[in-house]
Amino acid sequence: MQDDEEDRYRAPALDKGLDILELLASVDGGLTQAEIAKRLDRSPNEFYRMLDRLVKRGYVTRPDGDRYSLTLKLFGLGQLHAPVRRLVSYATSIMRELAETTWQANQLVVFDRGNAVVIAQQEAPHYWGISIRVGSHISLFDTGSGHVLLAFRSPEEREMMIAEHLRTNEEMKQSPDFFARLDQVRDRGYEMMASLQTAGVYNLSAPVIGSDGRGIAALTIPYITLVNAPAAPDITRTITLLQAAAAKLSQLAGSDMQMRI
Template sequence: MNTSDNSSQSAKAHRTVYSAPALEKGLDILELLSDSTEGYTLNQISKALERGVSQIFRMVVTLHRRGYIQADENDRYTLTLKTFRLAHRHSPLKQLTRAALPLLHELAQRAQQSCHLSVYEGGQIVVVAQVDSPDRWSFGLKTGSLMGLTDTSSGHVLLAYQDEAQRTRMLNNHVKVEGELSVDPGQLLSLLADVRARGCSVMPSIQTQGVTNIAFPVRGPNQKVVAAINVPYITRIDGARRPTVENVKTAQADICARLSRQLGAEEED
């Protein structure tokens, strides 16, 4: 038998002998929870994975202790944002910003306004990319800035397109930022319904006078809304002709649709 045959048999033996049952159980649990918005109880996880409760109990406890999963008041387990944060240290967030930046530059030129891209993270909205207006005056948020979840147009867009379970989870994890105003829950639900009906959020800034925030959703695979693009629109009062709010909305809708297609969203009819 030659050396290559020996190496091949050795590799096959290693794949057979050096399995990691505990790791496989942990990955099975994470993959199961990733497909659920409402989560599973311990018994439901056991049935879904066709494993005894005693086989997965310690794994669930460990994943909970390490912050990968969380339990609600009904002992239903769901994924936390830890896997999201780990993934965004590398390619997903880089891919999102790499795809978005050229389009954000185009939007800034077409709108003659600043614009930024934001995502939901840890109960708040985080600006992950930003482009200044090409005009002499520019108003925008710095990359890395935190925004309120319930009192901003970007927050409304990111909440509006989630299913009820995910939206509830986002609101339960809500952490107020400095200056964030409280919003009545009934009023918030009405605002979110309006966003879905209009396809975007257009509202006067609650933080800064003279600014109208215009936010559109960015979709990924399975049409899931993964980010929002916002234009903090400032009106010129010196007579200079600039794109109107309606002009900006048209350009913004186009940019968001193109970015969504790049991220794997299907074209809407």
């Protein structure tokens, strides 16, 4: 019965355009029309007009003549989403101050449609720091930001977030130890873990809490030890500064808006 309801409201042309956008978002370097057709198991002729319209509307580009790639238009539309835009506007000065006091870069991450997504990033004020591009998708399972986003939600919300993440990412299901770890993160109020992506980096992450008590974002520092910089705060002091910044942002966010994730 549910399948019949879904078929009743199908929009084949829209589905085709969305299939193209989702496919191009998953590859680097673009694809030819024939490659798109092959991956989507369709005839190349089915996509000619659709690709032409996507190019004319600015969602897709052809930088070298025969390969199609996504532009940044979708990312720009995402930035226009009012709650995200307001959260970033609140966070900008707080993140800048955090970078200056810790000597470290930091980023703000939210959960969106199955992924942890970087929506703001602040460079370190001195020579060295670890930066992650705005718009990057990172794992829920093996990053400090992902742990915090899950830890400060109810068990039911965690299950839904993980199920959505698994639909968009090929990942193994997590063990009971993983959920015990999330409870520990919630109890102590932050995550501190060695980076599983970059040697010598520690992920320090604290939650931004909305007015309903739910975690709406993760404020994260990829902490590196600065050699010959005695004035730089150590990791313990950096955690304290991070928690204070997250609490300040929580007050601003919780007093004026609720973030729908």
